[in-house]
Amino acid sequence: MKPYFAFQWHIxxxxxxxxxxxxxxxEDNCKQLSEMPWEKMKQVVESCEDMCSKLSRTPYFYxxxxxxxxxxxxxxxxxxxxxxDIAWAILGNPxxxxxxxxxxxxxxxxxxxxxxxxxxxxxxxxxRKQGSFGATLKxxxxxxxxxxxxxxxxxxxxxxxxDFPQLIDLVAKKNVDVFAFGRYCPxxxxxxxxxxxxxxxxxxxxxxxxKKFQYHKSRGCKTTFQYKDHLWTLYLYEQGLFKMPExxxxxxxxxxxxxxxxxxxxxxxxxxxxxxxxxxxxxxxFETPMYELFVGExxxxxxxxxxxxxxxxxxxxxxxxxxxxxxxxxxxxxxxPDPQCWKEFNMKTxxxxx
Amino acid sequence: xxxxxxxxAAFGAENSACGTKDPAPSACGSACGTKDPAPSACGSACGxxxxxxx
Ligand SMILES: C[S@@+](CC[C@H](N)C(=O)[O-])C[C@H]1O[C@@H](n2cnc3c(N)ncnc32)[C@H](O)[C@@H]1O
Ligand code: SF4
Ligand code: SF4
Numbered sequence: 334m335k336p337y338f339a340f341q342w343h344i345x346x347x348x349x350x351x352x353x354x355x356x357x358x359x360e361d362n363c364k365q366l367s368e369m370p371w372e373k374m375k376q377v378v379e380s381c382e383d384m385c386s387k388l389s390r391t392p393y394f395y396x397x398x399x400x401x402x403x404x405x406x407x408x409x410x411x412x413x414x415x416x417x418d419i420a421w422a423i424l425g426n427p428x429x430x431x432x433x434x435x436x437x438x439x440x441x442x443x444x445x446x447x448x449x450x451x452x453x454x455x456x457x458x459x460x461r462k463q464g465s466f467g468a469t470l471k472x473x474x475x476x477x478x479x480x481x482x483x484x485x486x487x488x489x490x491x492x493x494x495x496d497f498p499q500l501i502d503l504v505a506k507k508n509v510d511v512f513a514f515g516r517y518c519p520x521x522x523x524x525x526x527x528x529x530x531x532x533x534x535x536x537x538x539x540x541x542x543x544k545k546f547q548y549h550k551s552r553g554c555k556t557t558f559q560y561k562d563h564l565w566t567l568y569l570y571e572q573g574l575f576k577m578p579e580x581x582x583x584x585x586x587x588x589x590x591x592x593x594x595x596x597x598x599x600x601x602x603x604x605x606x607x608x609x610x611x612x613x614x615x616x617x618x619f620e621t622p623m624y625e626l627f628v629g630e631x632x633x634x635x636x637x638x639x640x641x642x643x644x645x646x647x648x649x650x651x652x653x654x655x656x657x658x659x660x661x662x663x664x665x666x667x668x669x670p671d672p673q674c675w676k677e678f679n680m681k682t683x684x685x686x687x
Numbered sequence: 688x689x690x691x692x693x694x695x696a697a698f699g700a701e702n703s704a705c706g707t708k709d710p711a712p713s714a715c716g717s718a719c720g721t722k723d724p725a726p727s728a729c730g731s732a733c734g735x736x737x738x739x740x741x
């Protein structure tokens with residue numbers, strides 16, 4: 334099969350929560366809620382299919398919001414994706430799910446429903462809203478009953494880092510199919526300080542998670558614990574669990590951040606972002622086809638691999654590059670050093686990294 | 688085609704910025720096959736992203 338290309342498609346801003354950390358509502362960004370009209374949605378699907386056929390990729394849609402299920406034409410879109418046999422998943426909320434809705438999603442070909450858990454009950458409900466934690470645990474059962482994969486995604490910051498040992502135990506107990514976390518991407522300078530985790534503390538956090546993952550696996554837990562944050566590569570490299578192929582080409586990009594390479598984001602207005610986790614508009618799909626946007630100059634600015642200030646000197650550049658969106662949130666420059674990267678030297682040359 | 692894209696060895700990404708990958712077997716599949724049985728066995732394309740899948 335041709336490799337996937339992931340389209341994170343925010344079809345609506347409509348949402349029953351106003352999470353404290355959410356990039357949509359932070360800093361008064363979303364003054365007016367947008368929802369993409371049905372005719373435009375069909376255009377988006379066609380433009381993404383066209384792009385993928387020109388690039389020999391397979392489209393994978395991550396339908397999201399807000400809460401995508403609140404979009405008035407959500408089920409029409411589900412039907413269209415099913416008819417076209419396109420792979421798709423949802424990043425959504427728990428509130429409107431029951432066994433019947435989940436079965437319907439499954440029948441329309443939705444292969445995975447991703448929910449968020451941002452800590453244990455007190456922390457999660459503080460970030461999201463009263464009752465959100467309980468609703469999410471119930472929704473996990475409905476999703477699993479339907480045959481869809483159930484993924485749980487968490488956003489880690491200094492505000493919830495202490496909850497993770499319990500959170501990992503919980504997702505293992507609930508037998509979710511996938512668990513992963515990403516780092517909080519600050520939307521202001523003040524928030525980057527408020528939610529900051531020191532680099533070595535972050536390494537210790539990954540170490541704790543790794544040990545927890547291994548413990549649950551050794552007891553037969555079926556959850557796939559994913560290493561989504563690219564700094565996992567550094568952690569695993571230091572543990573001897575990740576090895577670079579011996580004859581790799583130092584100029585090439587093999588893995589790590591897929592910004593400008595393997596995913597793009599479409600907003601309800603049709604605006605296209607290199608990555609939703611940072612301000613990175615590269616155009617609008619209703620003015621420029623997705624293919625043109627992908628190969629275009631604006632997106633090229635987001636894949637300047639030689640501009641990474643610290644990663645450029647690091648032997649892991651082709652495999653990691655940290656999270657440029659987190660870095661952007663701290664500095665306004667995605668190519669600055671990742672604020673949680675604890676690496677000091679190039680282990681091959683001994684050169685100091687910064 | 689963009690100069691930078693010529694330097695990308697593996698394009699495949701099934702997870703979006705805020706999304707998770709599917710669980711194994713397809714988790715590592717898009718870029719480099721279907722299974723990832725041991726640390727870094729998935730090699731250059733997927734590197735360390737899923738080292739201890741079943
Ligand atoms: C925008 S939400 C949409 C789906 C759904 N409403 C939810 O909350 O899961 C997708 C994911 O982005 C995460 N997210 C929102 N703002 C973020 C930020 N500033 N930094 C990192 N992740 C963020 C959310 O926590 C959630 O896991
Ligand atoms: S539920 Fe999701 S979209 Fe809604 S405010 Fe929270 S993070 Fe944002
Ligand atoms: S310097 Fe960059 S590539 Fe190297 S470990 Fe840190 S974030 Fe990763």
